[in-house]
Amino acid sequence: MLRDITLGQYYQTESVVHRLDPRVKLVTTIAFIVSLFVVDNIAGYALAGLFLFLVIRLSKVPVKFMMRGMKSIAFLLVVAVVFNLFLTQGEVVVSFWKLRITKEGIYYAGFMAVRLVFLIMGSSVMTLTTTPNHLTDGLEKLLNPLKALKVPVHEISMMMSIALRFIPILLEETDKIMKAQIARGADFESGNLLRRVKSMVPLLVPLFISAFRRANDLATAMEARCYRGGEHRTKMKPLVYQRRDYAAYGIVCVYLALCAVIGNILF
Numbered sequence: 001m002l003r004d005i006t007l008g009q010y011y012q013t014e015s016v017v018h019r020l021d022p023r024v025k026l027v028t029t030i031a032f033i034v035s036l037f038v039v040d041n042i043a044g045y046a047l048a049g050l051f052l053f054l055v056i057r058l059s060k061v062p063v064k065f066m067m068r069g070m071k072s073i074a075f076l077l078v079v080a081v082v083f084n085l086f087l088t089q090g091e092v093v094v095s096f097w098k099l100r101i102t103k104e105g106i107y108y109a110g111f112m113a114v115r116l117v118f119l120i121m122g123s124s125v126m127t128l129t130t131t132p133n134h135l136t137d138g139l140e141k142l143l144n145p146l147k148a149l150k151v152p153v154h155e156i157s158m159m160m161s162i163a164l165r166f167i168p169i170l171l172e173e174t175d176k177i178m179k180a181q182i183a184r185g186a187d188f189e190s191g192n193l194l195r196r197v198k199s200m201v202p203l204l205v206p207l208f209i210s211a212f213r214r215a216n217d218l219a220t221a222m223e224a225r226c227y228r229g230g231e232h233r234t235k236m237k238p239l240v241y242q243r244r245d246y247a248a249y250g251i252v253c254v255y256l257a258l259c260a261v262i263g264n265i266l267f
Contacts (some may be wrong), residue, residue: 003079
């Protein structure tokens with residue numbers, strides 16, 4: 001299951017989306033997430049799904065690879081659907097014992113499931129098509145105006161980049177520890193929920209020790225290279241907008257305009 005988590009991974013291939021400026025991908029991702037909360041009808045989600053499908057096709061990232069990431073949020077998805085299904089008031093469709101399923105509950109549960117899936121897949125496209133270094137540069141450029149308010153923009157961007165980079169590393173480390181403990185007789189699958197949680201304790205201790213060791217090694221390496229923050233630092237490859245980036249901004253603006261029209265007119 002740990003291998004199914006795609007967040008923070010980078011998929012190496014040649015595509016238009018990979019070549020886009022990281023600032024464009026960051027802004028597009030934020031705009032897409034906002035659009036999911038603007039629309040609240042079938043037409044709006046159909047438009048969002050079409051936009052996401054086209055971006056995935058242009059990115060040349062296999063859909064099967066992206067769908068693997070959905071397995072990691074299956075529990076969260078089920079909980080969100082169940083809560084909306086049984087706790088939404090309205091016209092009762094099915095009733096048994098003290099539980100009632102309403103027409104409005106089915107409506108909101110379906111939209112919640114679609115919204116959550118689109119949210120994860122849309123965010124995954126950005127990390128799968130952007131290296132951590134480019135993501136850091138793009139985020140730092142976007143947050144550059146905050147330097148006037150004495151906000152440590154470079155440090156914040158670097159921390160977020162390191163966090164994303166460490167996700168697949170820690171997942172790989174967790175997988176190795178689990179296999180080592182299973183070989184020694186550990187059981188992480190059988191038993192009730194409480195027993196499974198208790199069985200994870202021996203896994204968390206070496207994982208935290210490994211994480212702190214890696215963090216210490218990284219800090220030592222940065223100090224050995226005389227890292228002093230973002231002041232007076234230059235870029236080997238400065239970010240410069242190309243024609244394709246402006247075209248991408250134009251497409252995003254058209255998409256947001258359509259979402260606003262559909263969200264206000266259609267019901």
